Structures are given as structure tokens and as C-alpha cells.
Amino acid sequence: MNYWLVKSEPQKYPISRFEEDGSTIWDGVRNYQARNNLQAMRLGDLCLYYHSNEGREIVGLARVVKEAFQDPTTSEDAWVVVELAFEELFPRPFGLAEMKAHPVLSKMELIRQSRLSVVPVRTEEFDLVIRLTHPEEN
DNA sequence: GCCAACGTTGGC
DNA sequence: GCCAACGTTGGC
Numbered sequence: 001m002n003y004w005l006v007k008s009e010p011q012k013y014p015i016s017r018f019e020e021d022g023s024t025i026w027d028g029v030r031n032y033q034a035r036n037n038l039q040a041m042r043l044g045d046l047c048l049y050y051h052s053n054e055g056r057e058i059v060g061l062a063r064v065v066k067e068a069f070q071d072p073t074t075s076e077d078a079w080v081v082v083e084l085a086f087e088e089l090f091p092r093p094f095g096l097a098e099m100k101a102h103p104v105l106s107k108m109e110l111i112r113q114s115r116l117s118v119v120p121v122r123t124e125e126f127d128l129v130i131r132l133t134h135p136e137e138n
Numbered sequence: 139g140c141c142a143a144c145g146t147t148g149g150c
Numbered sequence: 151g152c153c154a155a156c157g158t159t160g161g162c
Contacts (some may be wrong), residue, residue: 018154031145031158053160096161115144115159 003121004041005048005110006084015049015060015089019135020029023065023085026118034118039068039094046127048121050110056091062086062117090133104128 006026008014018024029035041047047062066083099105105128109119121129 007160032144056161097162111143113144114161 002040002042002045003048003109003123003126004037004045005050005058005119005121007050007052007110007117009053010051012052013115014051015086017060018049018060018084019086021086021090023083025072025081025083027081028073028138029073029081029117030079031042031103032078033113034116035080037118038080038082041067043067046087046126048126051093055093056096058090058099058133059093060086060090061088063096067075092133094129094133094134098132102128111112 008018013024021109026038029038041064043064043066045064047064048058049060050058050060062084064082065085066081069079071079071081096111099108100111105125108121108125109116110121113119
């Protein structure tokens with residue numbers, strides 16, 4: 001199982017809407033590196049859901065339910081989408097500032113490659129984020 | 139609103 | 151193939 005982080009601007013597609021929709025096609029990616037990450041996603045992989053711009057925090061979790069296929073919003077065959085299903089709204093969000101202040105999480109690709117909309121997440125990082133956003137289960 | 143980082147484009 | 155100009159993203 002691989003882990004990822006996907007970004008969405010909350011004014012465009014907040015996690016609240018994702019939750020209502022149940023699932024969505026992750027379209028509009030027009031960056032080759034992000035595209036490569038989409039293509040590397042496998043069925044069942046989990047994606048942290050990050051609100052960029054406003055919020056700047058990890059707010060929940062999505063699951064890959066369909067692997068990469070042609071992006072229907074463009075005729076250019078270079079671009080793909082995956083289908084993501086809503087998995088969870090975290091009991092507590094995890095802010096970018098907290099990540100930057102953390103010895104392990106400050107090394108996340110999200111921070112190193114701040115402009116990429118789809119980035120890989122290491123298992124250790126994923127586990128930490130889950131633990132830190134679920135305080136009552138510690 | 140500004141700016142840094144980075145990708146893309148196009149002239150040479 | 152290099153590099154300057156420009157556009158986009160996103161943090162601050």
C-alpha cells in the first residue's frame with residue numbers, strides 16, 4: 001500500500017463537498033510530476049486530503065477506487081485522473097505550521113515541493129499524521 | 139497583495 | 151541546447 005497527499009483549495013472543492021459527493025474524479029492536473037504520481041496510484045491506496053491556500057491543513061482521508069485513466073476534461077492524452085472515494089473527516093485537522101515544526105513531518109514532500117498538487121507520503125509520515133489527528137485513540 | 143519556487147515557452 | 155521571459159501555485 002502506498003500513501004499520497006492530494007491538495008484542493010477549499011473555495012474550489014472543500015472536503016465537506018467531497019464528503020457529500022461520496023466520490024470524485026481528481027481532474028485538472030496539468031503538471032507532469034503530479035501526473036506521474038497519479039499514474040503510480042493503486043487501488044486501495046490512501047490519500048491525505050489537504051486544504052491549500054485557505055486552511056493550509058490536512059483535513060481528512062480519501063481512498064483510490066479507480067486507477068489512472070484519461071482526464072475527461074481535456075482531449076490531450078497526456079493527462080489522467082483517478083477516482084477517489086471519501087474515507088474520513090479527521091476529528092482534528094493538522095496544520096502546515098505544525099508540520100513544519102515537527103522533526104519528521106517537516107521533511108514531507110508537501111513542504112519540499114510545495115507547488116505539486118499530488119505528492120507521495122512516506123509510511124512513517126502517514127502513520128504520524130493519523131496518530132496526531134486522532135488524539136482520543138492514543 | 140507580494141514574492142519565492144518552479145515549470146514552460148520560445149528566441150537564438 | 152541554453153537561457154531569459156513569463157505564468158502558475160501557494161505560503162506569508
